Each structure stands twice: as C-alpha cells, then as structure tokens.
Amino acid sequence: SYNLEHFLSLPDVDDIVDDVFVSKRLGTFKVRAMSQNDLKDYQRKATGKYNKNGVDFDSAKFNLLIVAGQTVEPCFSDAELLKKSNCLTAEQFISKKLLAGEISTLVEGIQKISGFENEINEDVEEAKN
DSSP, rough: OOOHHHHHSSGGGGGGGEEEEEETTEEEEEEEEEOOOHHHHHHHHEEEEEEETEEEEEEHHHHHHHHHHHEEETTOOOOHHHTTTTTTTHHHHHHHOOOOHHHHHHHHHHHHTTTTTSSSHHHHHHOOO
C-alpha cells in the first residue's frame, strides 16, 4: 500500500523527461511527460465544432500539438528556428520538417512516458462513441 511519503517523493509530472529515438534520419529527441492539464489543452485545441456526427476532432492537429508542446530538445517553438524556416508555429515547422511516421513515433514515445498503455487517439475515439 502507498503512503503519503511515497507520493511526495515522486517527481512532478513536468520533471519527467526521457529520450525517444525518432528515426535514423533524426536520431533521438528529449521529451517531457504530459500532465492532465496538457492533455486537456491539446484535446480542446484539436476539437472543432459539434456537428450531426458528433464532435469534429482533428487527430493530426492533436498529435502535432503533443509533439510541439512536449518535445524539450529540439525546441520547436524557438523563434529563430521558426523564422529561418518561414513557419509561424511549431506545429507548422513539425509538419514541414518531420515525416508522418516520425511524428507518430514521437507521439507514441510521449504517450508511453506519460503513462498511456494504448494510443490516446484510440481513447478519444472510444470516448466519442
């Protein structure tokens, strides 16, 4: 059984950082675990209007938000990086420079260190139905 001291000794979620091997082309990135607030924020930003089919959820945008927000190194929101690549947002830069499979690998790595056993998108789809 867990006691209060055990929980107090755990690192804060924002302090949980790990390396994720993305691809031979890109190597390894440093990522941060997602907090509940991070997850809610990304879900909110990726959810569009309600329509006759339910909620309009953009899973590609959701994945880009996760990668942009939880990747520590490289920092995709670096102003100089964005300026030199003619991108306005980290999500735009990621879409321009990373392959779809690399984005997926990063999302999976972030989900894993955030404590998710299956993909968040599957959970979101289940919740919508």
